[in-house]
Amino acid sequence: MKVKKTSGLTRHSMVRSHIIEGVVASAVYTSVCTLIIGFMINKTMGLKVSESEENIGLDQIQHGEVAYNI
Amino acid sequence: MTINGADTAWVLISSALVLLMLPGLALFYGGLVQRKNVLSSMMHSFVAMGVIAIEWVVIGYSLAFGAGNWFIGSLEHVFLRDINAYSLTGTIPTYAFIAFQGMFAIITPALISGAIVGRIKFKSYIAFILLWGIIVYAPICHWVWGGGFLTGKTLDFAGGTVVHISSGISSLAILTYLGKRRGYGIDSIKPHNVTLTLIGGGLLWFGWFGFNAGSALAANEIAAVAFLTTLVAPAAAGLCWMALEWHHFGHPTSLGFSTGVLAGLVAITPAAGFVTPVAAIPIGLIAGIICYKAVELKGKFGYDDSLDVFGVHGVGGMTGALLTGIFASIGSAGLLLGNSSQLVTQLEGVVASAVYASVCTLIIGFIINKTMGLKVSESEENIGLDQTQHGEVAYN
Numbered sequence: 098m099k100v101k102k103t104s105g106l107t108r109h110s111m112v113r114s115h116i117i118e119g120v121v122a123s124a125v126y127t128s129v130c131t132l133i134i135g136f137m138i139n140k141t142m143g144l145k146v147s148e149s150e151e152n153i154g155l156d157q158i159q160h161g162e163v164a165y166n167i
Numbered sequence: 168m169t170i171n172g173a174d175t176a177w178v179l180i181s182s183a184l185v186l187l188m189l190p191g192l193a194l195f196y197g198g199l200v201q202r203k204n205v206l207s208s209m210m211h212s213f214v215a216m217g218v219i220a221i222e223w224v225v226i227g228y229s230l231a232f233g234a235g236n237w238f239i240g241s242l243e244h245v246f247l248r249d250i251n252a253y254s255l256t257g258t259i260p261t262y263a264f265i266a267f268q269g270m271f272a273i274i275t276p277a278l279i280s281g282a283i284v285g286r287i288k289f290k291s292y293i294a295f296i297l298l299w300g301i302i303v304y305a306p307i308c309h310w311v312w313g314g315g316f317l318t319g320k321t322l323d324f325a326g327g328t329v330v331h332i333s334s335g336i337s338s339l340a341i342l343t344y345l346g347k348r349r350g351y352g353i354d355s356i357k358p359h360n361v362t363l364t365l366i367g368g369g370l371l372w373f374g375w376f377g378f379n380a381g382s383a384l385a386a387n388e389i390a391a392v393a394f395l396t397t398l399v400a401p402a403a404a405g406l407c408w409m410a411l412e413w414h415h416f417g418h419p420t421s422l423g424f425s426t427g428v429l430a431g432l433v434a435i436t437p438a439a440g441f442v443t444p445v446a447a448i449p450i451g452l453i454a455g456i457i458c459y460k461a462v463e464l465k466g467k468f469g470y471d472d473s474l475d476v477f478g479v480h481g482v483g484g485m486t487g488a489l490l491t492g493i494f495a496s497i498g499s500a501g502l503l504l505g506n507s508s509q510l511v512t513q514l515e516g517v518v519a520s521a522v523y524a525s526v527c528t529l530i531i532g533f534i535i536n537k538t539m540g541l542k543v544s545e546s547e548e549n550i551g552l553d554q555t556q557h558g559e560v561a562y563n
Contacts, residue, residue: 159418159419160418160419160420160421161416161417161418161420162361162418162420162421162422163361164360164361164362165359165360165361165362166201166202166357166358166359166360167202167359167360167562
């Protein structure tokens with residue numbers, strides 16, 4: 098790869114600003130979208146199981162099976 | 168032809184991937200049985216790696232891929248005679264081809280072991296897979312891939328007919344002599360460790376990329392087609408199975424989803440490099456529905472196909488073979504492209520292999536049953552095969 102003749106520091110800071118841009122963009126986008134998706138599903142289908150279901154465990158409640166019969 | 172490095176590398180890697188399906192199968196089956204039969208079930212897959220690997224280089228490869236006639240290969244390559252390090256098959260070394268095909272020969276009889284868990288004598292099992300590998304697998308492999316009467320006619324990209332129909336139908340045939348496990352249909356015989364089964368199912372899917380995409384025998388476009396269809400069809404079949412189970416029993420079980428995935432893998436096997444990735448969706452869905460119904464049959468008829476080898480591999484293999492005749496579009500033409508004769512040819516392959524495999528399995532089973540005996544005694548069955556056949560236990 099041909100490297101431009103810029104100083105190490107300049108190149109470094111350019112790369113760093115690109116990284117920060119990527120981190121911020123993806124973090125903001127994914128969190129906002131997940132909040133919206135979660136809000137919609139929560140309002141329509143509901144997200145969390147009931148307290149008693151949580152106590153019994155999801156294997157039994159959600160899938161009707163158990164992992165071990167040893 | 169000259170040797171191609173990329174093709175050689177891909178086939179060698181694919182061979183190793185297919186071998187990984189055996190521990191995958193061992194885990195899949197091992198998790199589904201009771202704790203007293205875990206190691207014996209796993210051992211059925213493991214010992215196949217020993218027995219059939221040797222059988223393959225001694226005689227199996229020659230019977231499958233030697234010139235021979237319409238029915239069976241010749242003995243020209245017994246002990247790999249007349250093949251050396253520089254022999255080529257297409258663009259890969261013949262040794263790579265032998266290795267790849269050998270993995271198929273190994274896993275096919277191991278698949279049958281799922282139907283007979285918890286009640287077969289170990290030494291009789293060894294005799295059975297050895298005879299089955301020579302008498303059933305090698306000829307059917309020769310018919311479809313080795314220059315026999317179906318070669319170039321029946322579309323079987325990676326072994327729907329050679330591997331899955333042959334093993335699935337044989338698993339039903341061998342039950343003639345082995346019957347049910349004690350307590351089958353009376354007590355519920357629960358899987359002892361579903362997590363093992365899921366890991367095994369995952370390894371099978373992983374290895375299946377080598378099974379199907381490796382069957383292109385080249386690192387090329389067709390391998391990529393087969394790779395992608397091997398992702399899509401099992402996904403569709405797993406979801407289909409899950410939906411059916413959810414609808415009928417109120418719960419989507421992990422076992423149901425993984426069984427559906429397996430049905431999809433089986434069904435896409437003959438079609439893998441002949442259909443588009445989008446056509447793999449209906450293939451997976453149809454296989455999911457049909458295999459789901461097929462697995463229900465054992466409840467109706469009362470046979471103990473313990474881990475659904477017939478329902479998934481036998482019926483899934485037949486379904487996939489016929490669907491290949493409908494959806495084929497890459498380097499071939501199926502019914503949807505107006506070639507109805509392909510479907511007839513597919514049916515020929517299904518019937519020939521199913522009839523031959525079941526008749527031979529009945530004969531092999533009969534002979535072993537009369538000489539060595541196939542089934543363990545009642546008390547051995549109660550104690551479990553781990554202890555009685557292998558002198559070890561899975562868990563302390």
